[in-house]
Amino acid sequence: MSDRLAAAVAVTRYQKEWFSRTAARSRAGEQIAIVNADVPHEILRALDIPYVVTQWWSSIIAAKQAGPVAMERVAARGLPDFSLQYDAMPLGEQDLPRDARPWGGLPAPAFAIAERSGDVTQKIFEQWGERPGTETFLLSRTAADPVPERWWELVPHEWETAFGTDRLDLLQAEIEEMIAWLEHRTRRRLDRERLAEIMRLGNEHAEWNRRTRDLVATARPTPVTVNDTMPAVMVPQWHRGTQWAVDAARALHDEVADRVARGQGVCPGERRRLMWIGRGLWSDLAMYQRFQDEFGAVFVWSMYLAIAADGYQRFGDDPVRALAARFVGITDQLYVPPWSSDWYLKEALSHDVDGVVHLVADDTPGGGFITEALEGAGIPVLEIRANNADARSTGAARIPERIADFLRTRVPGRA
Amino acid sequence: MTPRAPMLAPPRIGVIGADVPRQLLLAVGATPVRVFGSWVGPVSVAAAELPGAVDAVAARLLDTLLAGEHRDLAGLVICNDSTAHLRLFYVLRILAARGRVPYPVHLVDAPRGGGPARERFVARQYERLAAFVVSLTGMPLEPAGLGAAAERELRLGDALARLRERRRSGRCSGPAALVAYRAAATLPPEDAAAVVDAAEGAAAGAPVFVTGSAHPDAAAYEEIERAGLRVVGEDHDTGDAAWIGDAVQAADPDAVIRLLAARHAARPPLAARSLAAERAAELGRRLDATAASGVIALARELDDGPAWDVPAQRRVAEARRLPFVARLRIGPDAALAEARDAAGALVRSLPQGALT
Numbered sequence: 001m002s003d004r005l006a007a008a009v010a011v012t013r014y015q016k017e018w019f020s021r022t023a024a025r026s027r028a029g030e031q032i033a034i035v036n037a038d039v040p041h042e043i044l045r046a047l048d049i050p051y052v053v054t055q056w057w058s059s060i061i062a063a064k065q066a067g068p069v070a071m072e073r074v075a076a077r078g079l080p081d082f083s084l085q086y087d088a089m090p091l092g093e094q095d096l097p098r099d100a101r102p103w104g105g106l107p108a109p110a111f112a113i114a115e116r117s118g119d120v121t122q123k124i125f126e127q128w129g130e131r132p133g134t135e136t137f138l139l140s141r142t143a144a145d146p147v148p149e150r151w152w153e154l155v156p157h158e159w160e161t162a163f164g165t166d167r168l169d170l171l172q173a174e175i176e177e178m179i180a181w182l183e184h185r186t187r188r189r190l191d192r193e194r195l196a197e198i199m200r201l202g203n204e205h206a207e208w209n210r211r212t213r214d215l216v217a218t219a220r221p222t223p224v225t226v227n228d229t230m231p232a233v234m235v236p237q238w239h240r241g242t243q244w245a246v247d248a249a250r251a252l253h254d255e256v257a258d259r260v261a262r263g264q265g266v267c268p269g270e271r272r273r274l275m276w277i278g279r280g281l282w283s284d285l286a287m288y289q290r291f292q293d294e295f296g297a298v299f300v301w302s303m304y305l306a307i308a309a310d311g312y313q314r315f316g317d318d319p320v321r322a323l324a325a326r327f328v329g330i331t332d333q334l335y336v337p338p339w340s341s342d343w344y345l346k347e348a349l350s351h352d353v354d355g356v357v358h359l360v361a362d363d364t365p366g367g368g369f370i371t372e373a374l375e376g377a378g379i380p381v382l383e384i385r386a387n388n389a390d391a392r393s394t395g396a397a398r399i400p401e402r403i404a405d406f407l408r409t410r411v412p413g414r415a
Numbered sequence: 416m417t418p419r420a421p422m423l424a425p426p427r428i429g430v431i432g433a434d435v436p437r438q439l440l441l442a443v444g445a446t447p448v449r450v451f452g453s454w455v456g457p458v459s460v461a462a463a464e465l466p467g468a469v470d471a472v473a474a475r476l477l478d479t480l481l482a483g484e485h486r487d488l489a490g491l492v493i494c495n496d497s498t499a500h501l502r503l504f505y506v507l508r509i510l511a512a513r514g515r516v517p518y519p520v521h522l523v524d525a526p527r528g529g530g531p532a533r534e535r536f537v538a539r540q541y542e543r544l545a546a547f548v549v550s551l552t553g554m555p556l557e558p559a560g561l562g563a564a565a566e567r568e569l570r571l572g573d574a575l576a577r578l579r580e581r582r583r584s585g586r587c588s589g590p591a592a593l594v595a596y597r598a599a600a601t602l603p604p605e606d607a608a609a610v611v612d613a614a615e616g617a618a619a620g621a622p623v624f625v626t627g628s629a630h631p632d633a634a635a636y637e638e639i640e641r642a643g644l645r646v647v648g649e650d651h652d653t654g655d656a657a658w659i660g661d662a663v664q665a666a667d668p669d670a671v672i673r674l675l676a677a678r679h680a681a682r683p684p685l686a687a688r689s690l691a692a693e694r695a696a697e698l699g700r701r702l703d704a705t706a707a708s709g710v711i712a713l714a715r716e717l718d719d720g721p722a723w724d725v726p727a728q729r730r731v732a733e734a735r736r737l738p739f740v741a742r743l744r745i746g747p748d749a750a751l752a753e754a755r756d757a758a759g760a761l762v763r764s765l766p767q768g769a770l771t
Contacts, residue, residue, distance in 0.1 A: 077726065078725065078726035078729070079722075079723060079726060080719060080722040080723060080743070082719075082744065083719040083722060083723070084719070116526065116527075116528070116688070118498045119497055119498045119686070119687040119688070119718070119719060119720035120719050120720060120723055122688075122690060123690060123691050123720070123723035123724070124723070126690045126691055126692065127691075138528070140526040140528065140533060140536075141526075142495075142524050142526065142536070143495045143501055143504070143522055143524045144505070145522045145524065147508075166536055166539045166540075167536075169532075169535070169536070170526075170532055170533065170535070170536040173531075173532035173535075174532055177530075177532065336505055337505065337509060338509065360464075361467070362467050362468035363467060363468055364467050365465075365466050365467045365501075365502035365505045365506060366465060366466070366467070366502075366505055366506055366509065367464070367467065368464060368465055369509060385464075
């Protein structure tokens, strides 16, 4: 596609090369880790431990059509193949025959690290620890209590107010436990000045994402598709704390700024600005552009760029405590109302959207409160209940047909 | 919060979940009242959608609250002891702020895992809980009240110990035991102890152990026992793994709270917040203690924690040459049929003569 962002193409290519190099290092004897997205990766980076993020690796397994066979391997061990599949899929991938493994497969990690969120994640990662050569470390996931107003203004500096001292004390202590656990197993020592530099780079990275998000919010016509911003934002997120990630975020910003300066839009005749709330529709990414010709409707917003803009910056003198502040409420921001509903409304207003498609995941609470907040502000919302990663579920939900009907009946086009 | 004026009748404080140290509530003059859902019954659209994916028992529990069935509560404490309960808290926190439920809602977040960092956090949670219940009853948390509460709770614990002994020796059925546990979770300790001590009656059949989802009522147990089995124990928090009858004695409230946090860390592992290895080890201990001749695992749809325990639990049972029957993803309307089916399968796998 000629209009694809160069930044998106570049990071996707880089990620495949990076995985190849990381797998080679592991096969040569280096210890690597598999980690969930919500744990403090920065410690691993500071200790020079390469890590692969579960959710990203699952997306590759699924994209290579290996998801069902991987889940069959999970079931073959007597474990559920119906539960938290995106966390469990890499377990099954380990047991696939070599020629069925995406990109040659993930070498057995030395460390598996996750948070005890939900009822199942800790049990999935416990299974990693049952495998030869892999050990598991678990962090607590405390609940979203208290609830601050306008959290996005608080979290960069006033995170103590946003999350509460008790929650931060616990996660900070557990990060220290994790540091000691890793130091003992790698015979390395954490360089806290290096960790501080990694935090600085992470904040700089987030600042470029904030600028990009603000550009997209105000630009007319819309300069980028969400299909492009999703990979262009998420791949660098897995390299957070590196100069490469900062440069990738800056390259994305500069490319978007250039398009804005040239008045380049992705949707000729743009008449309706849409917001997509929920996880990406990986099974049908082309769907996001399907309404441009007939309706002049363009998706201007997804959570991936927006949370990268608002969710990660944490400034403070103590890098471990600041790191705890980055992760202690990372899921609250996106998934727990009123944290989530207040933020989605703020973003809808700042992007001046005409309508919202809300993919309501069944693993998040209070989806109705998000819809209610938006409609209360006069923004029409289409709620769709489906699993974003499961083509059977999204097919049954008739998403394109329902969006078209929504646009016809509830989202008037601008002149 | 400013303490309210003392009330004339002992205020009832609702509890969802199993992580509340009851001694703290009793010490300020309140009666902890656990609120349950049900194995059977309709689920409204609001209860099915508002919290996201939760099992039918949790959804039915939300329905009872939205229908105003517990309007007499002075407050509601919700434990982060499962995803379903945490989601109920997130929903009810908003509804309480809007006046949709007529009492304040408070979270107790008590992570498992043990160790100093988590115990400090849990102790802080219990301090916050104490402040909340003091605000509801107007009575301060003082050593004398804590001591008296401990004595009341420990007497109830003695009654529950006697109940467990009667179950093991065939003098109390599984359904009767569950009803007794329900009384213990909802009544003042003295009234509860009387109900618990009255729970007896000949129980026949091969002794079985039940694991999996918690049982909000005795309906599934009745199906199991109709098949000729006798439920002699369980590892869920509406039965033997309920945190009832435990209390500590110490000189001051801070010390009591620290000890309670340590007790929490030492409680039996529950499915939603523990590792499969911990659950399997606990099952082994309980099978040895109850002399069960088989295991039935019943797990509801959208209560996935127990399903991950099953392979390790099965190995524990099979190492003892005990049959293990699991029914997972039990649908909202299928509980009784699945319990009946599981019991039948277990009966068929027992050696001849085991039922007598």
